Amino acid sequence: MEQKLIISNTMVMSITHCCLATTTSTEGTFVYKDPEQPIALRVKDLLSRMTLEEKIGQMTQIEREVSNSSVIQRYHIGSILSGGGSVPAPKATPELWDNMIDDFQRAALNTRLGIPLLYGIDAVHGNNNVYRATIFPHNVGLGATRDPILVEKIGAATALEVRATGIQYAFAPCVAVCRDPRWGRCYESYSEDPEVVRTMTTIIDGLQGRAPAGWKGPYVQSSNKVAACAKHFVGDGGTRMGINENDTVISYDGLVSIHMRPYFDAVTRGVSSIMASYSSWNGVKMHANRFLLTDVLKGQLGFKGFIISDWQGIDRITSPPDANYTFSILAGIHAGIDMVMVPYMYEQFISNLTYEVKNGNIPMSRIDDAVARILQVKFETGLFEHPYANKELKSFIGQQAHRSLAREAVRKSLVLLKNGKNGGSQLLPLNRDAKKVLVVGAHANDIGLQCGGWTISWHGKAGNTTHGTTILEGIKEAMGDSSEIVYAARPDKDFAKGRGFEYAIVVIGESPYSETQGDNQNLTIPSQGIEILENTCRAVKCLVILISGRPLVVEPYLQYVDAFVSAWLPGTEGNGIADVVFGDYDFVGKLPRTWFRSVAQLPLNIGDKHYDPLFPFGFGLKMGLEKHK
Ligand code: GLC
Secondary structure: OEEEEEOOOOOEEEEEOOOOOOOEOOOOOEHHHOOOOOHHHHHHHHHHHOOHHHHHHHOEEEEHHHOOHHHHHHHOOOEEEEOOOOOOOOOOOHHHHHHHHHHHHHHHHOOOOOOOOEEEEOOOOOOOOOOOOOOOOOHHHHHHHOOHHHHHHHHHHHHHHHHOOOOOEEOOOEOOEOOOOOOOOHHHOOEOOHHHHHHOOHHHHHHHOOOOOOOOOOOOOOOOOOEOEEEEEOOHHHOHHHOOOOEEOOOHHHHHHHHHHHHHHHHHOOOOEEEEOOOEEOOEEHHHOHHHHHHHHHHHOOOOOEEEOOOOOOHHHOOOOOOOHHHHHHHHHHHOOOEEEOOOOHHHHHHHHHHHHHOOOOOHHHHHHHHHHHHHHHHHOOOOOOOOOOHHHHHHOOOHHHHHHHHHHHHHHOEEEEEOOOOOOOOOOOOOOOOEEEEEOHHHHOHHHHHOOOEOEOOOOOOOOOOOEOHHHHHHHHHOOOOEEEEEOOOOOOOOOOOOOOEEEEEEEOOOOOHHHHOOOOOEOOHHHHHHHHHHHOOOOEEEEEEOOOOOEOHHHHHHOOEEEEEEOOOOEOHHHHHHHOOOOOOOOOOOOOEOOOHHHOOOOOOOOOOOOOEOOOOOEOOOOOOOO
16 A cells, blocks of 8 residues: 655655565664665665764765864764875884774774764775785886786785775776866876876776676675776866966867766776766866766766865865855855765854755755765775775785785886887997996985875875886896996986996986976976986987886987987886896887977877877887797
């Protein structure tokens, strides 16, 4: 028998006694606590029990620096993050990470409904905040490999090293399609070509596990996997002049065909969350764009995970930020933001949002949609059954199998752009039995420089910042004791002259950077690198290895160079470079980006009408070795 219950003039709830969802499962526990119940029912049951305060707490993500048990319990906090470089202590061990996060988790579980926390971190090329973790090549180098299976394996290794520190959520992958290398985040983009970026979304399968065919919604295979986050939706890599967080001026068709395509794949692969971009589309802030976040992403693409704001992304809806926080909250939540990476002013956020809901300016249906999406991911991630760190995983941090995988990725990321001067004999592969060789440049012997940004600290920095193998160490390992290897980080002008070097290896490039700090309008090799190149290569046959997050101005110097390799930002396993330049492996890398002649040409991308690059997208030479491993 069906009764119609009119509960408001717009909503009619049909209640048939036989179909009302039971609130306790057969064992007598609450449905949401019963892992045998379908996740949809668990979400519905839990949501029905939550107060507004508890719901808004789930939408709130705060930084670990302002987190403690009383804040978590008083504000019902649903998520905590480590921002770039935010660690429990310098060189923190996995145990220290586990204990910190378990303490937060214990507080969350000791609340009325015991909803577990989700802890997020930017594991964008390995678990890169964590000392001794394996650091993989940044995405631009992975794009050069054109190897989606390799990238999936990197995702799986990263998931293990993230879980090894008690963390269940990674703000990765960045699926930006960088269209202008002046953008400080271009190295976080796999390619200028959306098709290359799409193929690299296999990393989501590695991070989360492969979703079964036809799966709809977020998918996290097990508690050895993590919830992933495709970012930053949408058009982050298309801003004018590559200015970070700026305006992407493009038609809707262009936005979809270039910048949105990778999200089709991310959603199909069951990505758990998607991060909104700081940037704007034709003048409208993405964090306030209801059409793109709700109508398109949630509606047309059918995304069922949650949308998370970027760091203070709500505040930056206005210029200057926080100019009108009430407006920002209304705009952001209405647009479809589900979880807010506040991450510090959580009292202000929570009280403002509570006010707006209580005063009918934000409907409860919007809050319920956001919280349901968040809970769905938490259930999918297995948090209710396995809320605490698995201490058995700590040995995965920097384990040899992961370092070998990273070394393979380095090999496959290298792009050979020149080999032989003016049609003369090829310099590569190098003679590993040479009597005396010269290695110059700070980048040859510096883990921090070869890893780049988002490594141990937010911006990254030079120095012995974590465990790994430098490029020089790899060269020494490859050449053995019969050769004399002379190294100088900053050689004097005539250092290479008349000292009987058979050849020189010149390793130069950019210093680490991230985000706006990396925006650069002239893209020249830092000056000391140019001096070292000219002084050395005029005196001795030379191989130049460029360590950079993007193509730089090199045309004026190529005339001095016998061989030229782009190594991008290789990460901790610098020995992957020696593997190739000494001929154990041939080059397979292809340019994931157009190599321009001058910045006056930018933006310059494959498919442009007037396309006159120094090296075209997809370019990459081989040494033509007989043996291939
Ligand atoms: C940063 C970045 C974003 C990152 C977030 C948390 O500003 O834009 O990629 O995930 O904040 O660190």
